[in-house]
Amino acid sequence: MKENKSKLRGLFTFKRKDLCIPYAVFLVLFIIIPILIIVAYAFMDADGHFSFDALVSFFATPNKTNVLITSVFIAIQTTLLCLLIGYPLAYFLADKKVNKNAVLVTLFIAPMWINFVMRTWATRDLLYMLGIDGGTHPYLATSIGMVQNYLPFVILPLYTTMLKLDKSQIEAAADLGANPVQVFFKNIVPQSIPGIAAAATMTFMPTMSSYVISDVLSEYKITLFGNYIHLDFSSSLWNDGAFMAVIMLILVGLTMLISSRFEKKTEVRGGQLW
Amino acid sequence: MAKKENCIISLQGVTKVFDGTTVVDDFNLDITKGEFVTFLGPSGCGKSTTLRMIAGFETPTEGKILLNGEDISKIPPYQRPINTVFQKYALFPYLDVYDNIAFGLKLKKIPYEATDKNGNKVTKYRHLTREEIDKKVMHALKLIDLEDLENRDISTLSGGQQQRVAIARAIVNEPEILLLDEPLGALDLKMRQDMQIELKEMHKKLGITFIYVTHDQEEALTMSDTIVVMKGGEIQQVGNPTDIYNEPVNAFVANFIGESNIYNATMAGKLKVKFLGKVFDCVDDFPVNEKVDVVVRPEDVKISDDLDAYKNDLHGKIISKVFKGVHYQYIILVGKNEVECRTTKDFPDGSEVAITVAAQDIQIMKKEFTKNIYTDAWIDKNNKLVIGDDTFDVDVTQLLPGSHVDEDLYLISKDGKKYDLDDADVIAEFGLGDVEIIDGEDNGNANGTIISVVYEGDHYSVLVRTEEEEDYVVDTPYTWNVGDLVSVKVDPKHIKLTLKGGIEKYERE
Incomplete structure (x- = not known):
């Protein structure tokens, strides 16, 4: 009798881990299954049989590999430019004397609130007014658009890292004889590596796959990897598109792996005693 | 400060002010x-x-830091x-x-x-x-x-x-x-x-x-x-x-460095000091009648159970005994005061002992008044503050935030609990400038005699002592004559009360 009762209660007791169920369902339905479908499609021919056609077609078409190389290059270039502009900016924003109540940060983050496509079209018109139209300077226009679009994603993680900088380490470096420039390169930069890694990941991954920016700003003159996938899918080349999506997945996975290594290595703080 | 030989670093009048708060004030030191x-x-x-x-x-707000004679500030x-x-x-x-x-x-x-x-x-x-x-x-x-x-x-x-x-x-x-x-x-x-x-x-x-x-x-x-x-x-x-x-220079240093017994004391005569209700010989020369702080280190308190041999000395009762390895630590109750004592001798807990302190072990320090504090004040049945024998109007509702006093003089809390403060022990504090001196007797809360008048730059610091030996230190722009009989008066709103122990024990149904 007692056993029955507890069994019954067990059926209705709510455990904390049950809170994960909605997400687990979502994860399986909309992330895991679609990924599996993509992988399956990548290794199938149009009739649904297992084949390496898509793989062969990808590596045999110089056009496709070139687009991949261009995309990686633009992604790296955008990431570096964003870091170069965003790092010093975040450093000054984190200074309480310059940025008294974080209003300035909001100002730099604000572009993220505007619709992405609308913003890109606005950039196009703005660049046109400046004489950098997609027709004549497709590469320059795309580069500017990319940096403009992803800068907030760099500023935010760097800004949070800068706020958490260990002031006593900075003082220690100065105390040991480092002048302000040396303090910056020998302490502040190493201290902010987790932030740099996070910022780089947040820029590199989406730039790899973005295609709206290059479409709009280069007036379809520059084709990125994302464009190609989009193109294949929209022209019903499901298997070729899926294979390129898998390549993208691998690249993104690699980026994550690299950046997580950085985070692990620098996360250790002097806080642990014993 | 005299220049030391071989001085490597010298801080001269170093002052640091952060947002209007002086954190370091005129620091002078040669190392x-x-x-x-x-x-x-x-x-x-x-x-x-x-x-x-x-x-x-x-960077110092003021002053110099000299390293080998060069200002490095x-x-x-x-x-x-x-x-x-x-x-x-x-x-x-x-x-x-x-x-x-x-x-x-x-x-x-x-x-x-x-x-x-x-x-x-x-x-x-x-x-x-x-x-x-x-x-x-x-x-x-x-x-x-x-x-x-x-x-x-x-x-x-x-x-x-x-x-x-x-x-x-x-x-x-x-x-x-x-x-x-x-x-x-x-x-x-x-x-x-x-x-x-x-x-x-x-x-x-x-x-x-x-x-x-x-x-x-x-x-x-x-x-x-x-x-x-x-x-x-x-x-x-x-x-x-x-x-x-x-040789700590004041009660703060004595208290901060090591365990110590610190008492309020009065100079009872030349090289005589009165504390714990008894006059002791001492080696520090302070003006007669001055209120001072006395420090006695626990290891300098000598105790004996031979009460007859020390019948003219202080007697007290051991209320706590703790074995500390090399020595015992006793707390002895003398009247209302506790005396801490360390000795290797073994006495039973609760026994009566005689206490002696050698003259050279009594360190006398100038008392620095920053406010008037009365640690053995109490509240009478009319909700007035009693210091010594004198009563002061006081706001008792400050003991319990949000409370008020009803017509039967009970203190009623926010949530309706009723407290009877009659006989409650409190600590009363008020600033030196919150006390007013009035000519003649019976014009204020307490009567006393002016013991000393010291000019401190822009005001006089006047010490008024009542018959019960309660002291009121008053900062006043006016000068008074030593020996005058006066009244002191304190505005109730300046008196800060702190209850000894919790308020729960005064709760009434």
Whole structure:
């Protein structure tokens, strides 16, 4: 009798881990299954049989590999430019004397609130007014658009890292004889590596796959990897598109792996005693 | 202050003001080469700020810091031959032990003689070579006993090991002065005691000046050549550990350094002081009738159970007995006061004992009045404050936020609980300027005689003593005559009350 009762209660007791169920369902339905479908499609021919056609077609078409190389290059270039502009900016924003109540940060983050496509079209018109139209300077226009679009994603993680900088380490470096420039390169930069890694990941991954920016700003003159996938899918080349999506997945996975290594290595703080 | 010989660093009138708050006030100190100096005080006393000004992280608002006679107060930290061991070590987690220690050496440039193309001798600067750095780092690692850990990650070290690395990282640069900002604070007791001895030995071996900041009096007494006791941004006393312990200049220092019995006392005659209800002989000469603080160290309290032999001395009852290893620690109740005593003699708990204190063991200190405090005041049935024999109007609702007094004089709390404050023991406080002196008797709350009138620059400090020997210290712009009979009056809104114990015991149904 007692056993029955507890069994019954067990059926209705709510455990904390049950809170994960909605997400687990979502994860399986909309992330895991679609990924599996993509992988399956990548290794199938149009009739649904297992084949390496898509793989062969990808590596045999110089056009496709070139687009991949261009995309990686633009992604790296955008990431570096964003870091170069965003790092010093975040450093000054984190200074309480310059940025008294974080209003300035909001100002730099604000572009993220505007619709992405609308913003890109606005950039196009703005660049046109400046004489950098997609027709004549497709590469320059795309580069500017990319940096403009992803800068907030760099500023935010760097800004949070800068706020958490260990002031006593900075003082220690100065105390040991480092002048302000040396303090910056020998302490502040190493201290902010987790932030740099996070910022780089947040820029590199989406730039790899973005295609709206290059479409709009280069007036379809520059084709990125994302464009190609989009193109294949929209022209019903499901298997070729899926294979390129898998390549993208691998690249993104690699980026994550690299950046997580950085985070692990620098996360250790002097806080642990014993 | 007289100029010391061999003075390496001299702080002259150093003052630091943060946002209108004076954190360090007119700090004057000369430190001799090779000395181990400790800044000791409670948190917020300005000791760390003073250290940070010597290190160069803060610039003094006023005053000069002379290093070997040169003012360095405006020079940035990286140009000072001074290194710091930080409170939380501040090691670089992205570097291993070796690179942490080598950090300063790699930045250092040393002068050397060179001949230019015209054959003239010129001084040039160069970085240390790898071999030179290696030799110094290894030497430092040996000094801190961590020779095998050079390639370890900082995060894999224990707190004690991190501490040693922090010390090595500083001393490897051969600074003229080593600053240590509460470096042992994060270690456990045993480790701390070991490190104290090691630091002291390191100081002897290196021969450089150590300036050490701590709030731990035992640490200060163990290691220092000189202790600087600070409070509220001001130096209270400078001296060697023995002097500071045996001859504290005021109650603050006495209380801060070691265990002590501190009593309110009155000078009862020439070299006679009255406390615990009895007159003692003493060696400090203070004006008769002056109210003073008396310090007696627990180990200087002598007790005996032979009550007849000491029948003219103080008698009390042992209310607590704790065995401390080498000695017993007793608390003896004498009248209303407690006397702490340490002795190797064994007496049963609860027994009556006689207490004697030798004249040279009674340290008398000038009392510094910042406010009038009455620790044995109470509330009468009319909700008035009684100090000695005199009653004062007072606002009792301050004892319980949001309360009010009903028509039966009960205190009613916010949630309707009823309290009867009749006979409640309280501590009453009011400022020196909140007391008014009125000519003649019976014009205020209490009557008294003016004992002293001291002119303090812009006002007079007047001491009024009642028949019950309660003192009222009054800051007033007017002068009064010693010996006059006067009344004192205190505005109820300036009287601050603190209940002794919880309010629960006064609750009524």
